[in-house]
Amino acid sequence: MIDHKPKIILFQCQWCLYSAEDQTWVDTQLPVNIHLVKVPCTGRINTLYVLNAVQGGADGVMISGCLPEQCHFKEGNLGARRQLDQFADFLDHIGYERNRVRFTWLDLQDRGRIQRDLAQFEADLTKMPKSEALATRVGGHHD
Amino acid sequence: MTDLESKLTAEIANLLDDKKVDVFIAFKKAESPLHPQPAFFTESNQLGDFVYNSLCQNNLAAFIPRYPLSARIGMVVRGCENRAVNHLVVEKQHARENIFMIGVPCEGLVDWHKLVNRFGEEMIAVDEAKDEIMISYRDRQIRAPRQELLHDSCLRCVHPNPLSADVTIGELKPEGDPTLARTEVAAFSALDNAARHAWFRKEAERCIRCYACREACPMCYCTECFVDHGVPRWTESTVSPAGMRAWHIVRAFHQAGRCVSCGACERACPMDIKMTYLTEKLNEDMRTKYQFECGMDDKTQPPFAAFNLDDKNRFEL
Structure with a gap:
């Protein structure tokens, strides 16, 4: 159990939130324990970004992107899905639990889903112990 | 000089004399009998030093990307080197018609x-x-x-025979047993998270960041590696826990769908760090998820390059 709120890094494709209210909420009203990294497309997310988040002590990483047919750049998300999903499996292989990396592929018509998914993710992470595997730069100190 | 070596020397001498290749990449004797040295023969009279045995540990395909596409290269290839050449051709690092391969069925390398x-x-x-x-x-x-x-990766070798060599010398060996090859990584995956992480830390923390694994790997041909970048600095390049773990994770992950399981990285490591438990896991995933095995031909794109809309329902939504 975590006694404080889990630290979450949200990688968000700038096109996946079609609804202006949702985007405004993400841009301005995110809870302080959620750190937003906006990217032009999920295809832009290098696995090193995810790794740096994990090494920086993130309890969870959430990646939000568009559904397969709805990518702004036609197929950026297809490559990202293969790579990032595999990277999450690979991190699990060396001890960073698989359910700490979560994807939310948003339909253009979804409203309020990002809030729901983040809340659910936070609730799930709160039930898990604090992430220690791979976290090496917590609080700016090395172990 | 063994029987195999004299046959190979004759073959290589012919190639060089007939000007069929510009350079022949093979091994020559070095001071220690344990470490024959990669050599680049351009004339047949240099072949006196030629050596080919189970201690020739490098994967010589690693030198191919350093030559221009027009260079005609000759090589002696074992199963894994043949697959590495195939995959380098897929990634357009060389033209297949400019590589002449003399295949030798492999008995396994001595570690x-x-x-x-x-x-x-x-x-x-x-x-x-x-x-x-x-x-x-x-x-x-x-x-x-x-x-x-035998080296660990040779013990679990599945394809010891060259697949697409221009000439093959020696008798073909029976194929390895794929189930046996997977037992090790399956056993590692069966451990719990904490145990797997402890093992990873124990291996990674011995690293001295010499990058011998990178230099030995035929697929690590980037002109600038992510660890050498100054701006932006992707990861710590010193011998710090964060940097060493990031190096081992990302080096292995860059091989996803590209590793031919030759084990050259492990053989090159001066600290005897195990690395194939990482790359074998990725190979295993590529086999089960995408039915892809690297280097089996010189046409098929690796999974991360071959995505398409058929992936629609592959992942959770």
Whole structure:
């Protein structure tokens, strides 16, 4: 159990939130324990970004992107899905639990889903112990 | 000079004399019998030093991306080197018609770490028969079964025969058992998260960041590696826990769908760090998820390059 709120890094494709209210909420009203990294497309997310988040002590990483047919750049998300999903499996292989990396592929018509998914993710992470595997730069100190 | 070596020398001499290749990449004798050295033959009269045995540990395909596409290169290839060449052709690092491969079915490489740990470093010659390794000292000779000294990745080798060599010398070997090859990584995956992480840390923290694994790998041909970037600095380039773990994670992950399981990275490591438990996991995933095995032909794109809309329902939404 975590006694404080889990630290979450949200990688968000700038096109996946079609609804202006949702985007405004993400841009301005995110809870302080959620750190937003906006990217032009999920295809832009290098696995090193995810790794740096994990090494920086993130309890969870959430990646939000568009559904397969709805990518702004036609197929950026297809490559990202293969790579990032595999990277999450690979991190699990060396001890960073698989359910700490979560994807939310948003339909253009979804409203309020990002809030729901983040809340659910936070609730799930709160039930898990604090992430220690791979976290090496917590609080700016090395172990 | 063994029978195989004289056949190879004759073949290579012909290629060089007929100007069929510009350079022939192979091995030559070095000061230590344990480490034959990569050599680049351009004339047939240089072949006096030529050597080919189970201690030729490098994967010579690693030199191919350094040549321009028009260079005609000759190589002696084992199963894994042949697959590495195939995959380099897929990634357009060379033109297939400019590579001449002399295939040799592989008996498995002798791991010099195992040899030195068991017999010390004072040996003056290492010879081999079919199933035996003869280690000569100044005053005596010891024989040891080859099977006990083989490198781990050769023990689980599935395709020891060259697949698409232009000439093949020697008798083809039976294919390896794929289930046996997977037992090790399956056993590692069966451990719990904490145990897997402890193992990873134990291996990674011995790293001295010499990047020998990168230099030995035929697929690590980027002109600038992510660890060498100054701006932006992707990861710590010092011997710090964060940097060492990031190096091992990302080096392995860059091989996803591209690793031919030759084990050159492990053989090159001066600290005897195990790395194939990472790359074998990725290979296993590529096999089960995408039915892809790297290097089996020189056409098929690896999974991360071959995505399409059929992936629609592959992942959770």
